[in-house]
Amino acid sequence: MTGSTVVSGAAAASRSRRSRALGRLVFLGPGLAYLVAFLLIPLALVLGYTVFRRGRFGGVVYEVTGENFTRLLDPLYLEVVLGSLKLATIATVIALLAGYPTAYLIARLPRRWKTVALVAIVLPFWTNFLVRVYAWIVLLSGPGLLNGALEKIGLGPYELLYGQGAIVTGLVYSYLPLMVLPLYAAIERLDPQLREASANLGASPARTFFSVTLPLTRSGVVTGCLFVFVPSFGNFIVPELLGGGRSIMVGNLIRDQFLKARDWPFGSTLALALLAVLIVLLLLQAWSARRA
Amino acid sequence: MLQITGVSRRFGDVTALSDVSLEIRQGEFFALLGPSGCGKTTLLRILAGFESPDAGSVTLDGADLLGRPAHRRPVNLMFQSYALFPHMTVAKNVAYGLERERLPKAEVRTRVGEVLEKVGLTEAAGRRPHQLSGGQRQRVALARAIVKRPRLLLLDEPLSALDKQVRAEMQLELKRLQHEVGITFVVVTHDQEEAMSLADRIAVFNAGRVEQVDEPVALYERPRTPFVAGFVGAGNLFPGRACAVGLAADGLGVLPGASDLPDGTSALLAVRPERVRLAPETAEGAGTLRGEVADVSFYGGVSHVSVAVPGCERPVLVAVQGATRARPGTRVALSWAPEDGVLVPQ
Ligand SMILES: Nc1ncnc2c1ncn2[C@@H]1O[C@H](COP(=O)(O)OP(=O)(O)O)[C@@H](O)[C@H]1O
Ligand SMILES: [Mg+2]
Numbered sequence: 222m223t224g225s226t227v228v229s230g231a232a233a234a235s236r237s238r239r240s241r242a243l244g245r246l247v248f249l250g251p252g253l254a255y256l257v258a259f260l261l262i263p264l265a266l267v268l269g270y271t272v273f274r275r276g277r278f279g280g281v282v283y284e285v286t287g288e289n290f291t292r293l294l295d296p297l298y299l300e301v302v303l304g305s306l307k308l309a310t311i312a313t314v315i316a317l318l319a320g321y322p323t324a325y326l327i328a329r330l331p332r333r334w335k336t337v338a339l340v341a342i343v344l345p346f347w348t349n350f351l352v353r354v355y356a357w358i359v360l361l362s363g364p365g366l367l368n369g370a371l372e373k374i375g376l377g378p379y380e381l382l383y384g385q386g387a388i389v390t391g392l393v394y395s396y397l398p399l400m401v402l403p404l405y406a407a408i409e410r411l412d413p414q415l416r417e418a419s420a421n422l423g424a425s426p427a428r429t430f431f432s433v434t435l436p437l438t439r440s441g442v443v444t445g446c447l448f449v450f451v452p453s454f455g456n457f458i459v460p461e462l463l464g465g466g467r468s469i470m471v472g473n474l475i476r477d478q479f480l481k482a483r484d485w486p487f488g489s490t491l492a493l494a495l496l497a498v499l500i501v502l503l504l505l506q507a508w509s510a511r512r513a
Numbered sequence: 514m515l516q517i518t519g520v521s522r523r524f525g526d527v528t529a530l531s532d533v534s535l536e537i538r539q540g541e542f543f544a545l546l547g548p549s550g551c552g553k554t555t556l557l558r559i560l561a562g563f564e565s566p567d568a569g570s571v572t573l574d575g576a577d578l579l580g581r582p583a584h585r586r587p588v589n590l591m592f593q594s595y596a597l598f599p600h601m602t603v604a605k606n607v608a609y610g611l612e613r614e615r616l617p618k619a620e621v622r623t624r625v626g627e628v629l630e631k632v633g634l635t636e637a638a639g640r641r642p643h644q645l646s647g648g649q650r651q652r653v654a655l656a657r658a659i660v661k662r663p664r665l666l667l668l669d670e671p672l673s674a675l676d677k678q679v680r681a682e683m684q685l686e687l688k689r690l691q692h693e694v695g696i697t698f699v700v701v702t703h704d705q706e707e708a709m710s711l712a713d714r715i716a717v718f719n720a721g722r723v724e725q726v727d728e729p730v731a732l733y734e735r736p737r738t739p740f741v742a743g744f745v746g747a748g749n750l751f752p753g754r755a756c757a758v759g760l761a762a763d764g765l766g767v768l769p770g771a772s773d774l775p776d777g778t779s780a781l782l783a784v785r786p787e788r789v790r791l792a793p794e795t796a797e798g799a800g801t802l803r804g805e806v807a808d809v810s811f812y813g814g815v816s817h818v819s820v821a822v823p824g825c826e827r828p829v830l831v832a833v834q835g836a837t838r839a840r841p842g843t844r845v846a847l848s849w850a851p852e853d854g855v856l857v858p859q
Binding site: 412414415417418419420421422423424425426428429432433436437 | 561563584592598599600610657
């Protein structure tokens with residue numbers, strides 16, 4: 222009798238385990254299916270293309286080759302990758318320097334004003350990205366608003382549009398909110414008494430910032446930088462519109478390989494290189510988060 | 514040494530401090546005692562420089578304190594929540610204040626070592642705050658505050674987060690430390706026993722005002738306001754009017770007490786529970802009051818007996834040494850010596 226209860230108990234346990242697994246599948250199913258169909262399969266295709274040759278009139282010839290990777294090291298392309306790295310880094314640093322004080326200030330506002338300020342920060346996301354970048358053309362172009370204003374005070378006109386400066390400006394503008402929000406979250410979490418304790422022990426406000434506030438908000442800094450760097454690095458809309466249409470950044474290069482040169486294998490290889498850089502960054506972030 | 518004169522602070526329509534004046538002497542262990550929300554923390558924050566008063570002045574050794582920024586005051590505060598830096602080890606936390614003084618590295622190291630030994634945390638020097646127990650954190654916070662050898666050390670409810678046993682130990686340790694380092698201590702607490710056992714003098718706060726400043730014994734035996742009489746020691750209070758032999762209590766007749774108040778003054782008579790004598794109702798010489806035992810609680814060293822007396826709003830509390838034979842329902846007589854009844858003007 223005891224034996225039968227044990228057996229039926231085990232059966233019930235395995236049944237409940239199965240029904241729990243089924244339950245999970247129901248919840249995870251839709252998201253999982255979407256990811257497999259629209260992320261994993263295309264990604265696998267892109268990965269696959271990197272080892273094949275391009276067809277003469279576009280398309281892919283299924284003939285294994287390593288030449289896509291050798292081409293990657295061609296200074297012509299390497300320069301574009303490094304250039305993108307540079308522009309994305311500059312944009313990230315500027316966004317950090319501008320975003321930190323903003324986030325700090327918002328975190329110290331009275332509760333009611335905090336909400337207002339946060340809404341203002343995300344407000345730009347309510348309008349179309351393209352429209353917002355176009356607006357910068359109006360601002361920066363030769364006879365644009367900014368040059369008009371400069372001329373009134375006897376300066377310029379300058380060539381503001383179509384250069385690296387314009388691209389960085391556009392990138393910073395586009396992704397600054399993604400810097401401010403994680404910084405805000407980290408600063409808001411910080412116990413204000415820690416700053417007071419630091420002052421009480423004789424630390425000047427600057428010392429307190431570098432010894433207490435900054436180290437304790439590092440997770441926000443890392444996350445914010447990642448949020449700005451990642452979309453900046455692979456961006457092709459901003460350089461296309463504000464950079465003068467040349468293939469200045471990897472994003473444009475990849476786009477051109479697919480759509481203009483019809484060289485899918487090389488485009489895939491470039492995309493893979495981009496992905497590799499970003500994966501390294503994510504690993505660094507995970508490592509830094511684990512240390513904190 | 515520390516002179517607080519007419520300090521007031523309001524937050525919107527809450528008056529946290531109202532015309533507070535205190536003088537704290539060199540080397541003294543001074544306690545600010547009062548219920549939660551009466552403005553004790555606000556006063557410490559003003560002294561430390563995190564808050565400024567709406568009115569009043571504070572001088573330390575004759576020099577104005579309020580004009581100096583927080584990081585330039587020779588005053589250290591031990592926070593109620595300890596506020597240890599979570600990203601630094603115990604040793605780093607303690608060294609932080611000394612490093613700000615730009616002392617040579619070797620000196621910082623010796624002084625940190627010394628103070629950690631003093632609070633018994635040498636072993637924990639390399640650990641982070643989250644790896645410590647509540648008592649250990651409290652000692653780190655204390656070490657961090659005293660290592661700077663401030664002129665004045667402020668402690669905001671330093672022991673409130675600890676359980677009873679650790680607390681008793683830490684009280685002794687605080688007292689010992691104060692003798693050793695000779696710093697002036699100002700400790701905030703809402704626990705009257707703690708204030709009594711630690712302090713040389715106590716200021717009792719009520720709703721942002723100082724009610725009475727006195728030595729513990731004087732405060733306990735001679736409360737000067739009804740609030741102090743009620744807050745310090747769970748005293749028995751009888752309302753009435755002062756008369757030659759004590760108090761003409763409302764509805765209870767004349768109760769014995771020592772009075773220097775003019776006859777007829779509205780007053781409270783305060784009698785400490787341990788001063789009340791408990792006798793069987795049949796005993797001779799009767800008692801001052803008669804009633805029925807409502808409840809008995811045994812606390813080891815003492816027993817508390819509460820007696821319901823007709824005509825008294827609240828039961829009369831009696832503290833008896835050791836165990837007692839009184840049981841709920843027993844009829845008893847209560848009495849006390851006239852010098853144990855303290856009259857407090859109302
Ligand atoms: N920054 C503040 N803003 C608004 N009200 C405050 C502030 N600080 C303290 N108070 C109020 O002042 C009163 C005294 O507070 P506090 O000094 O913290 O009391 P205690 O330390 O004696 O418990 C309380 O009513 C509290 O709510
Ligand atoms: Mg408090």
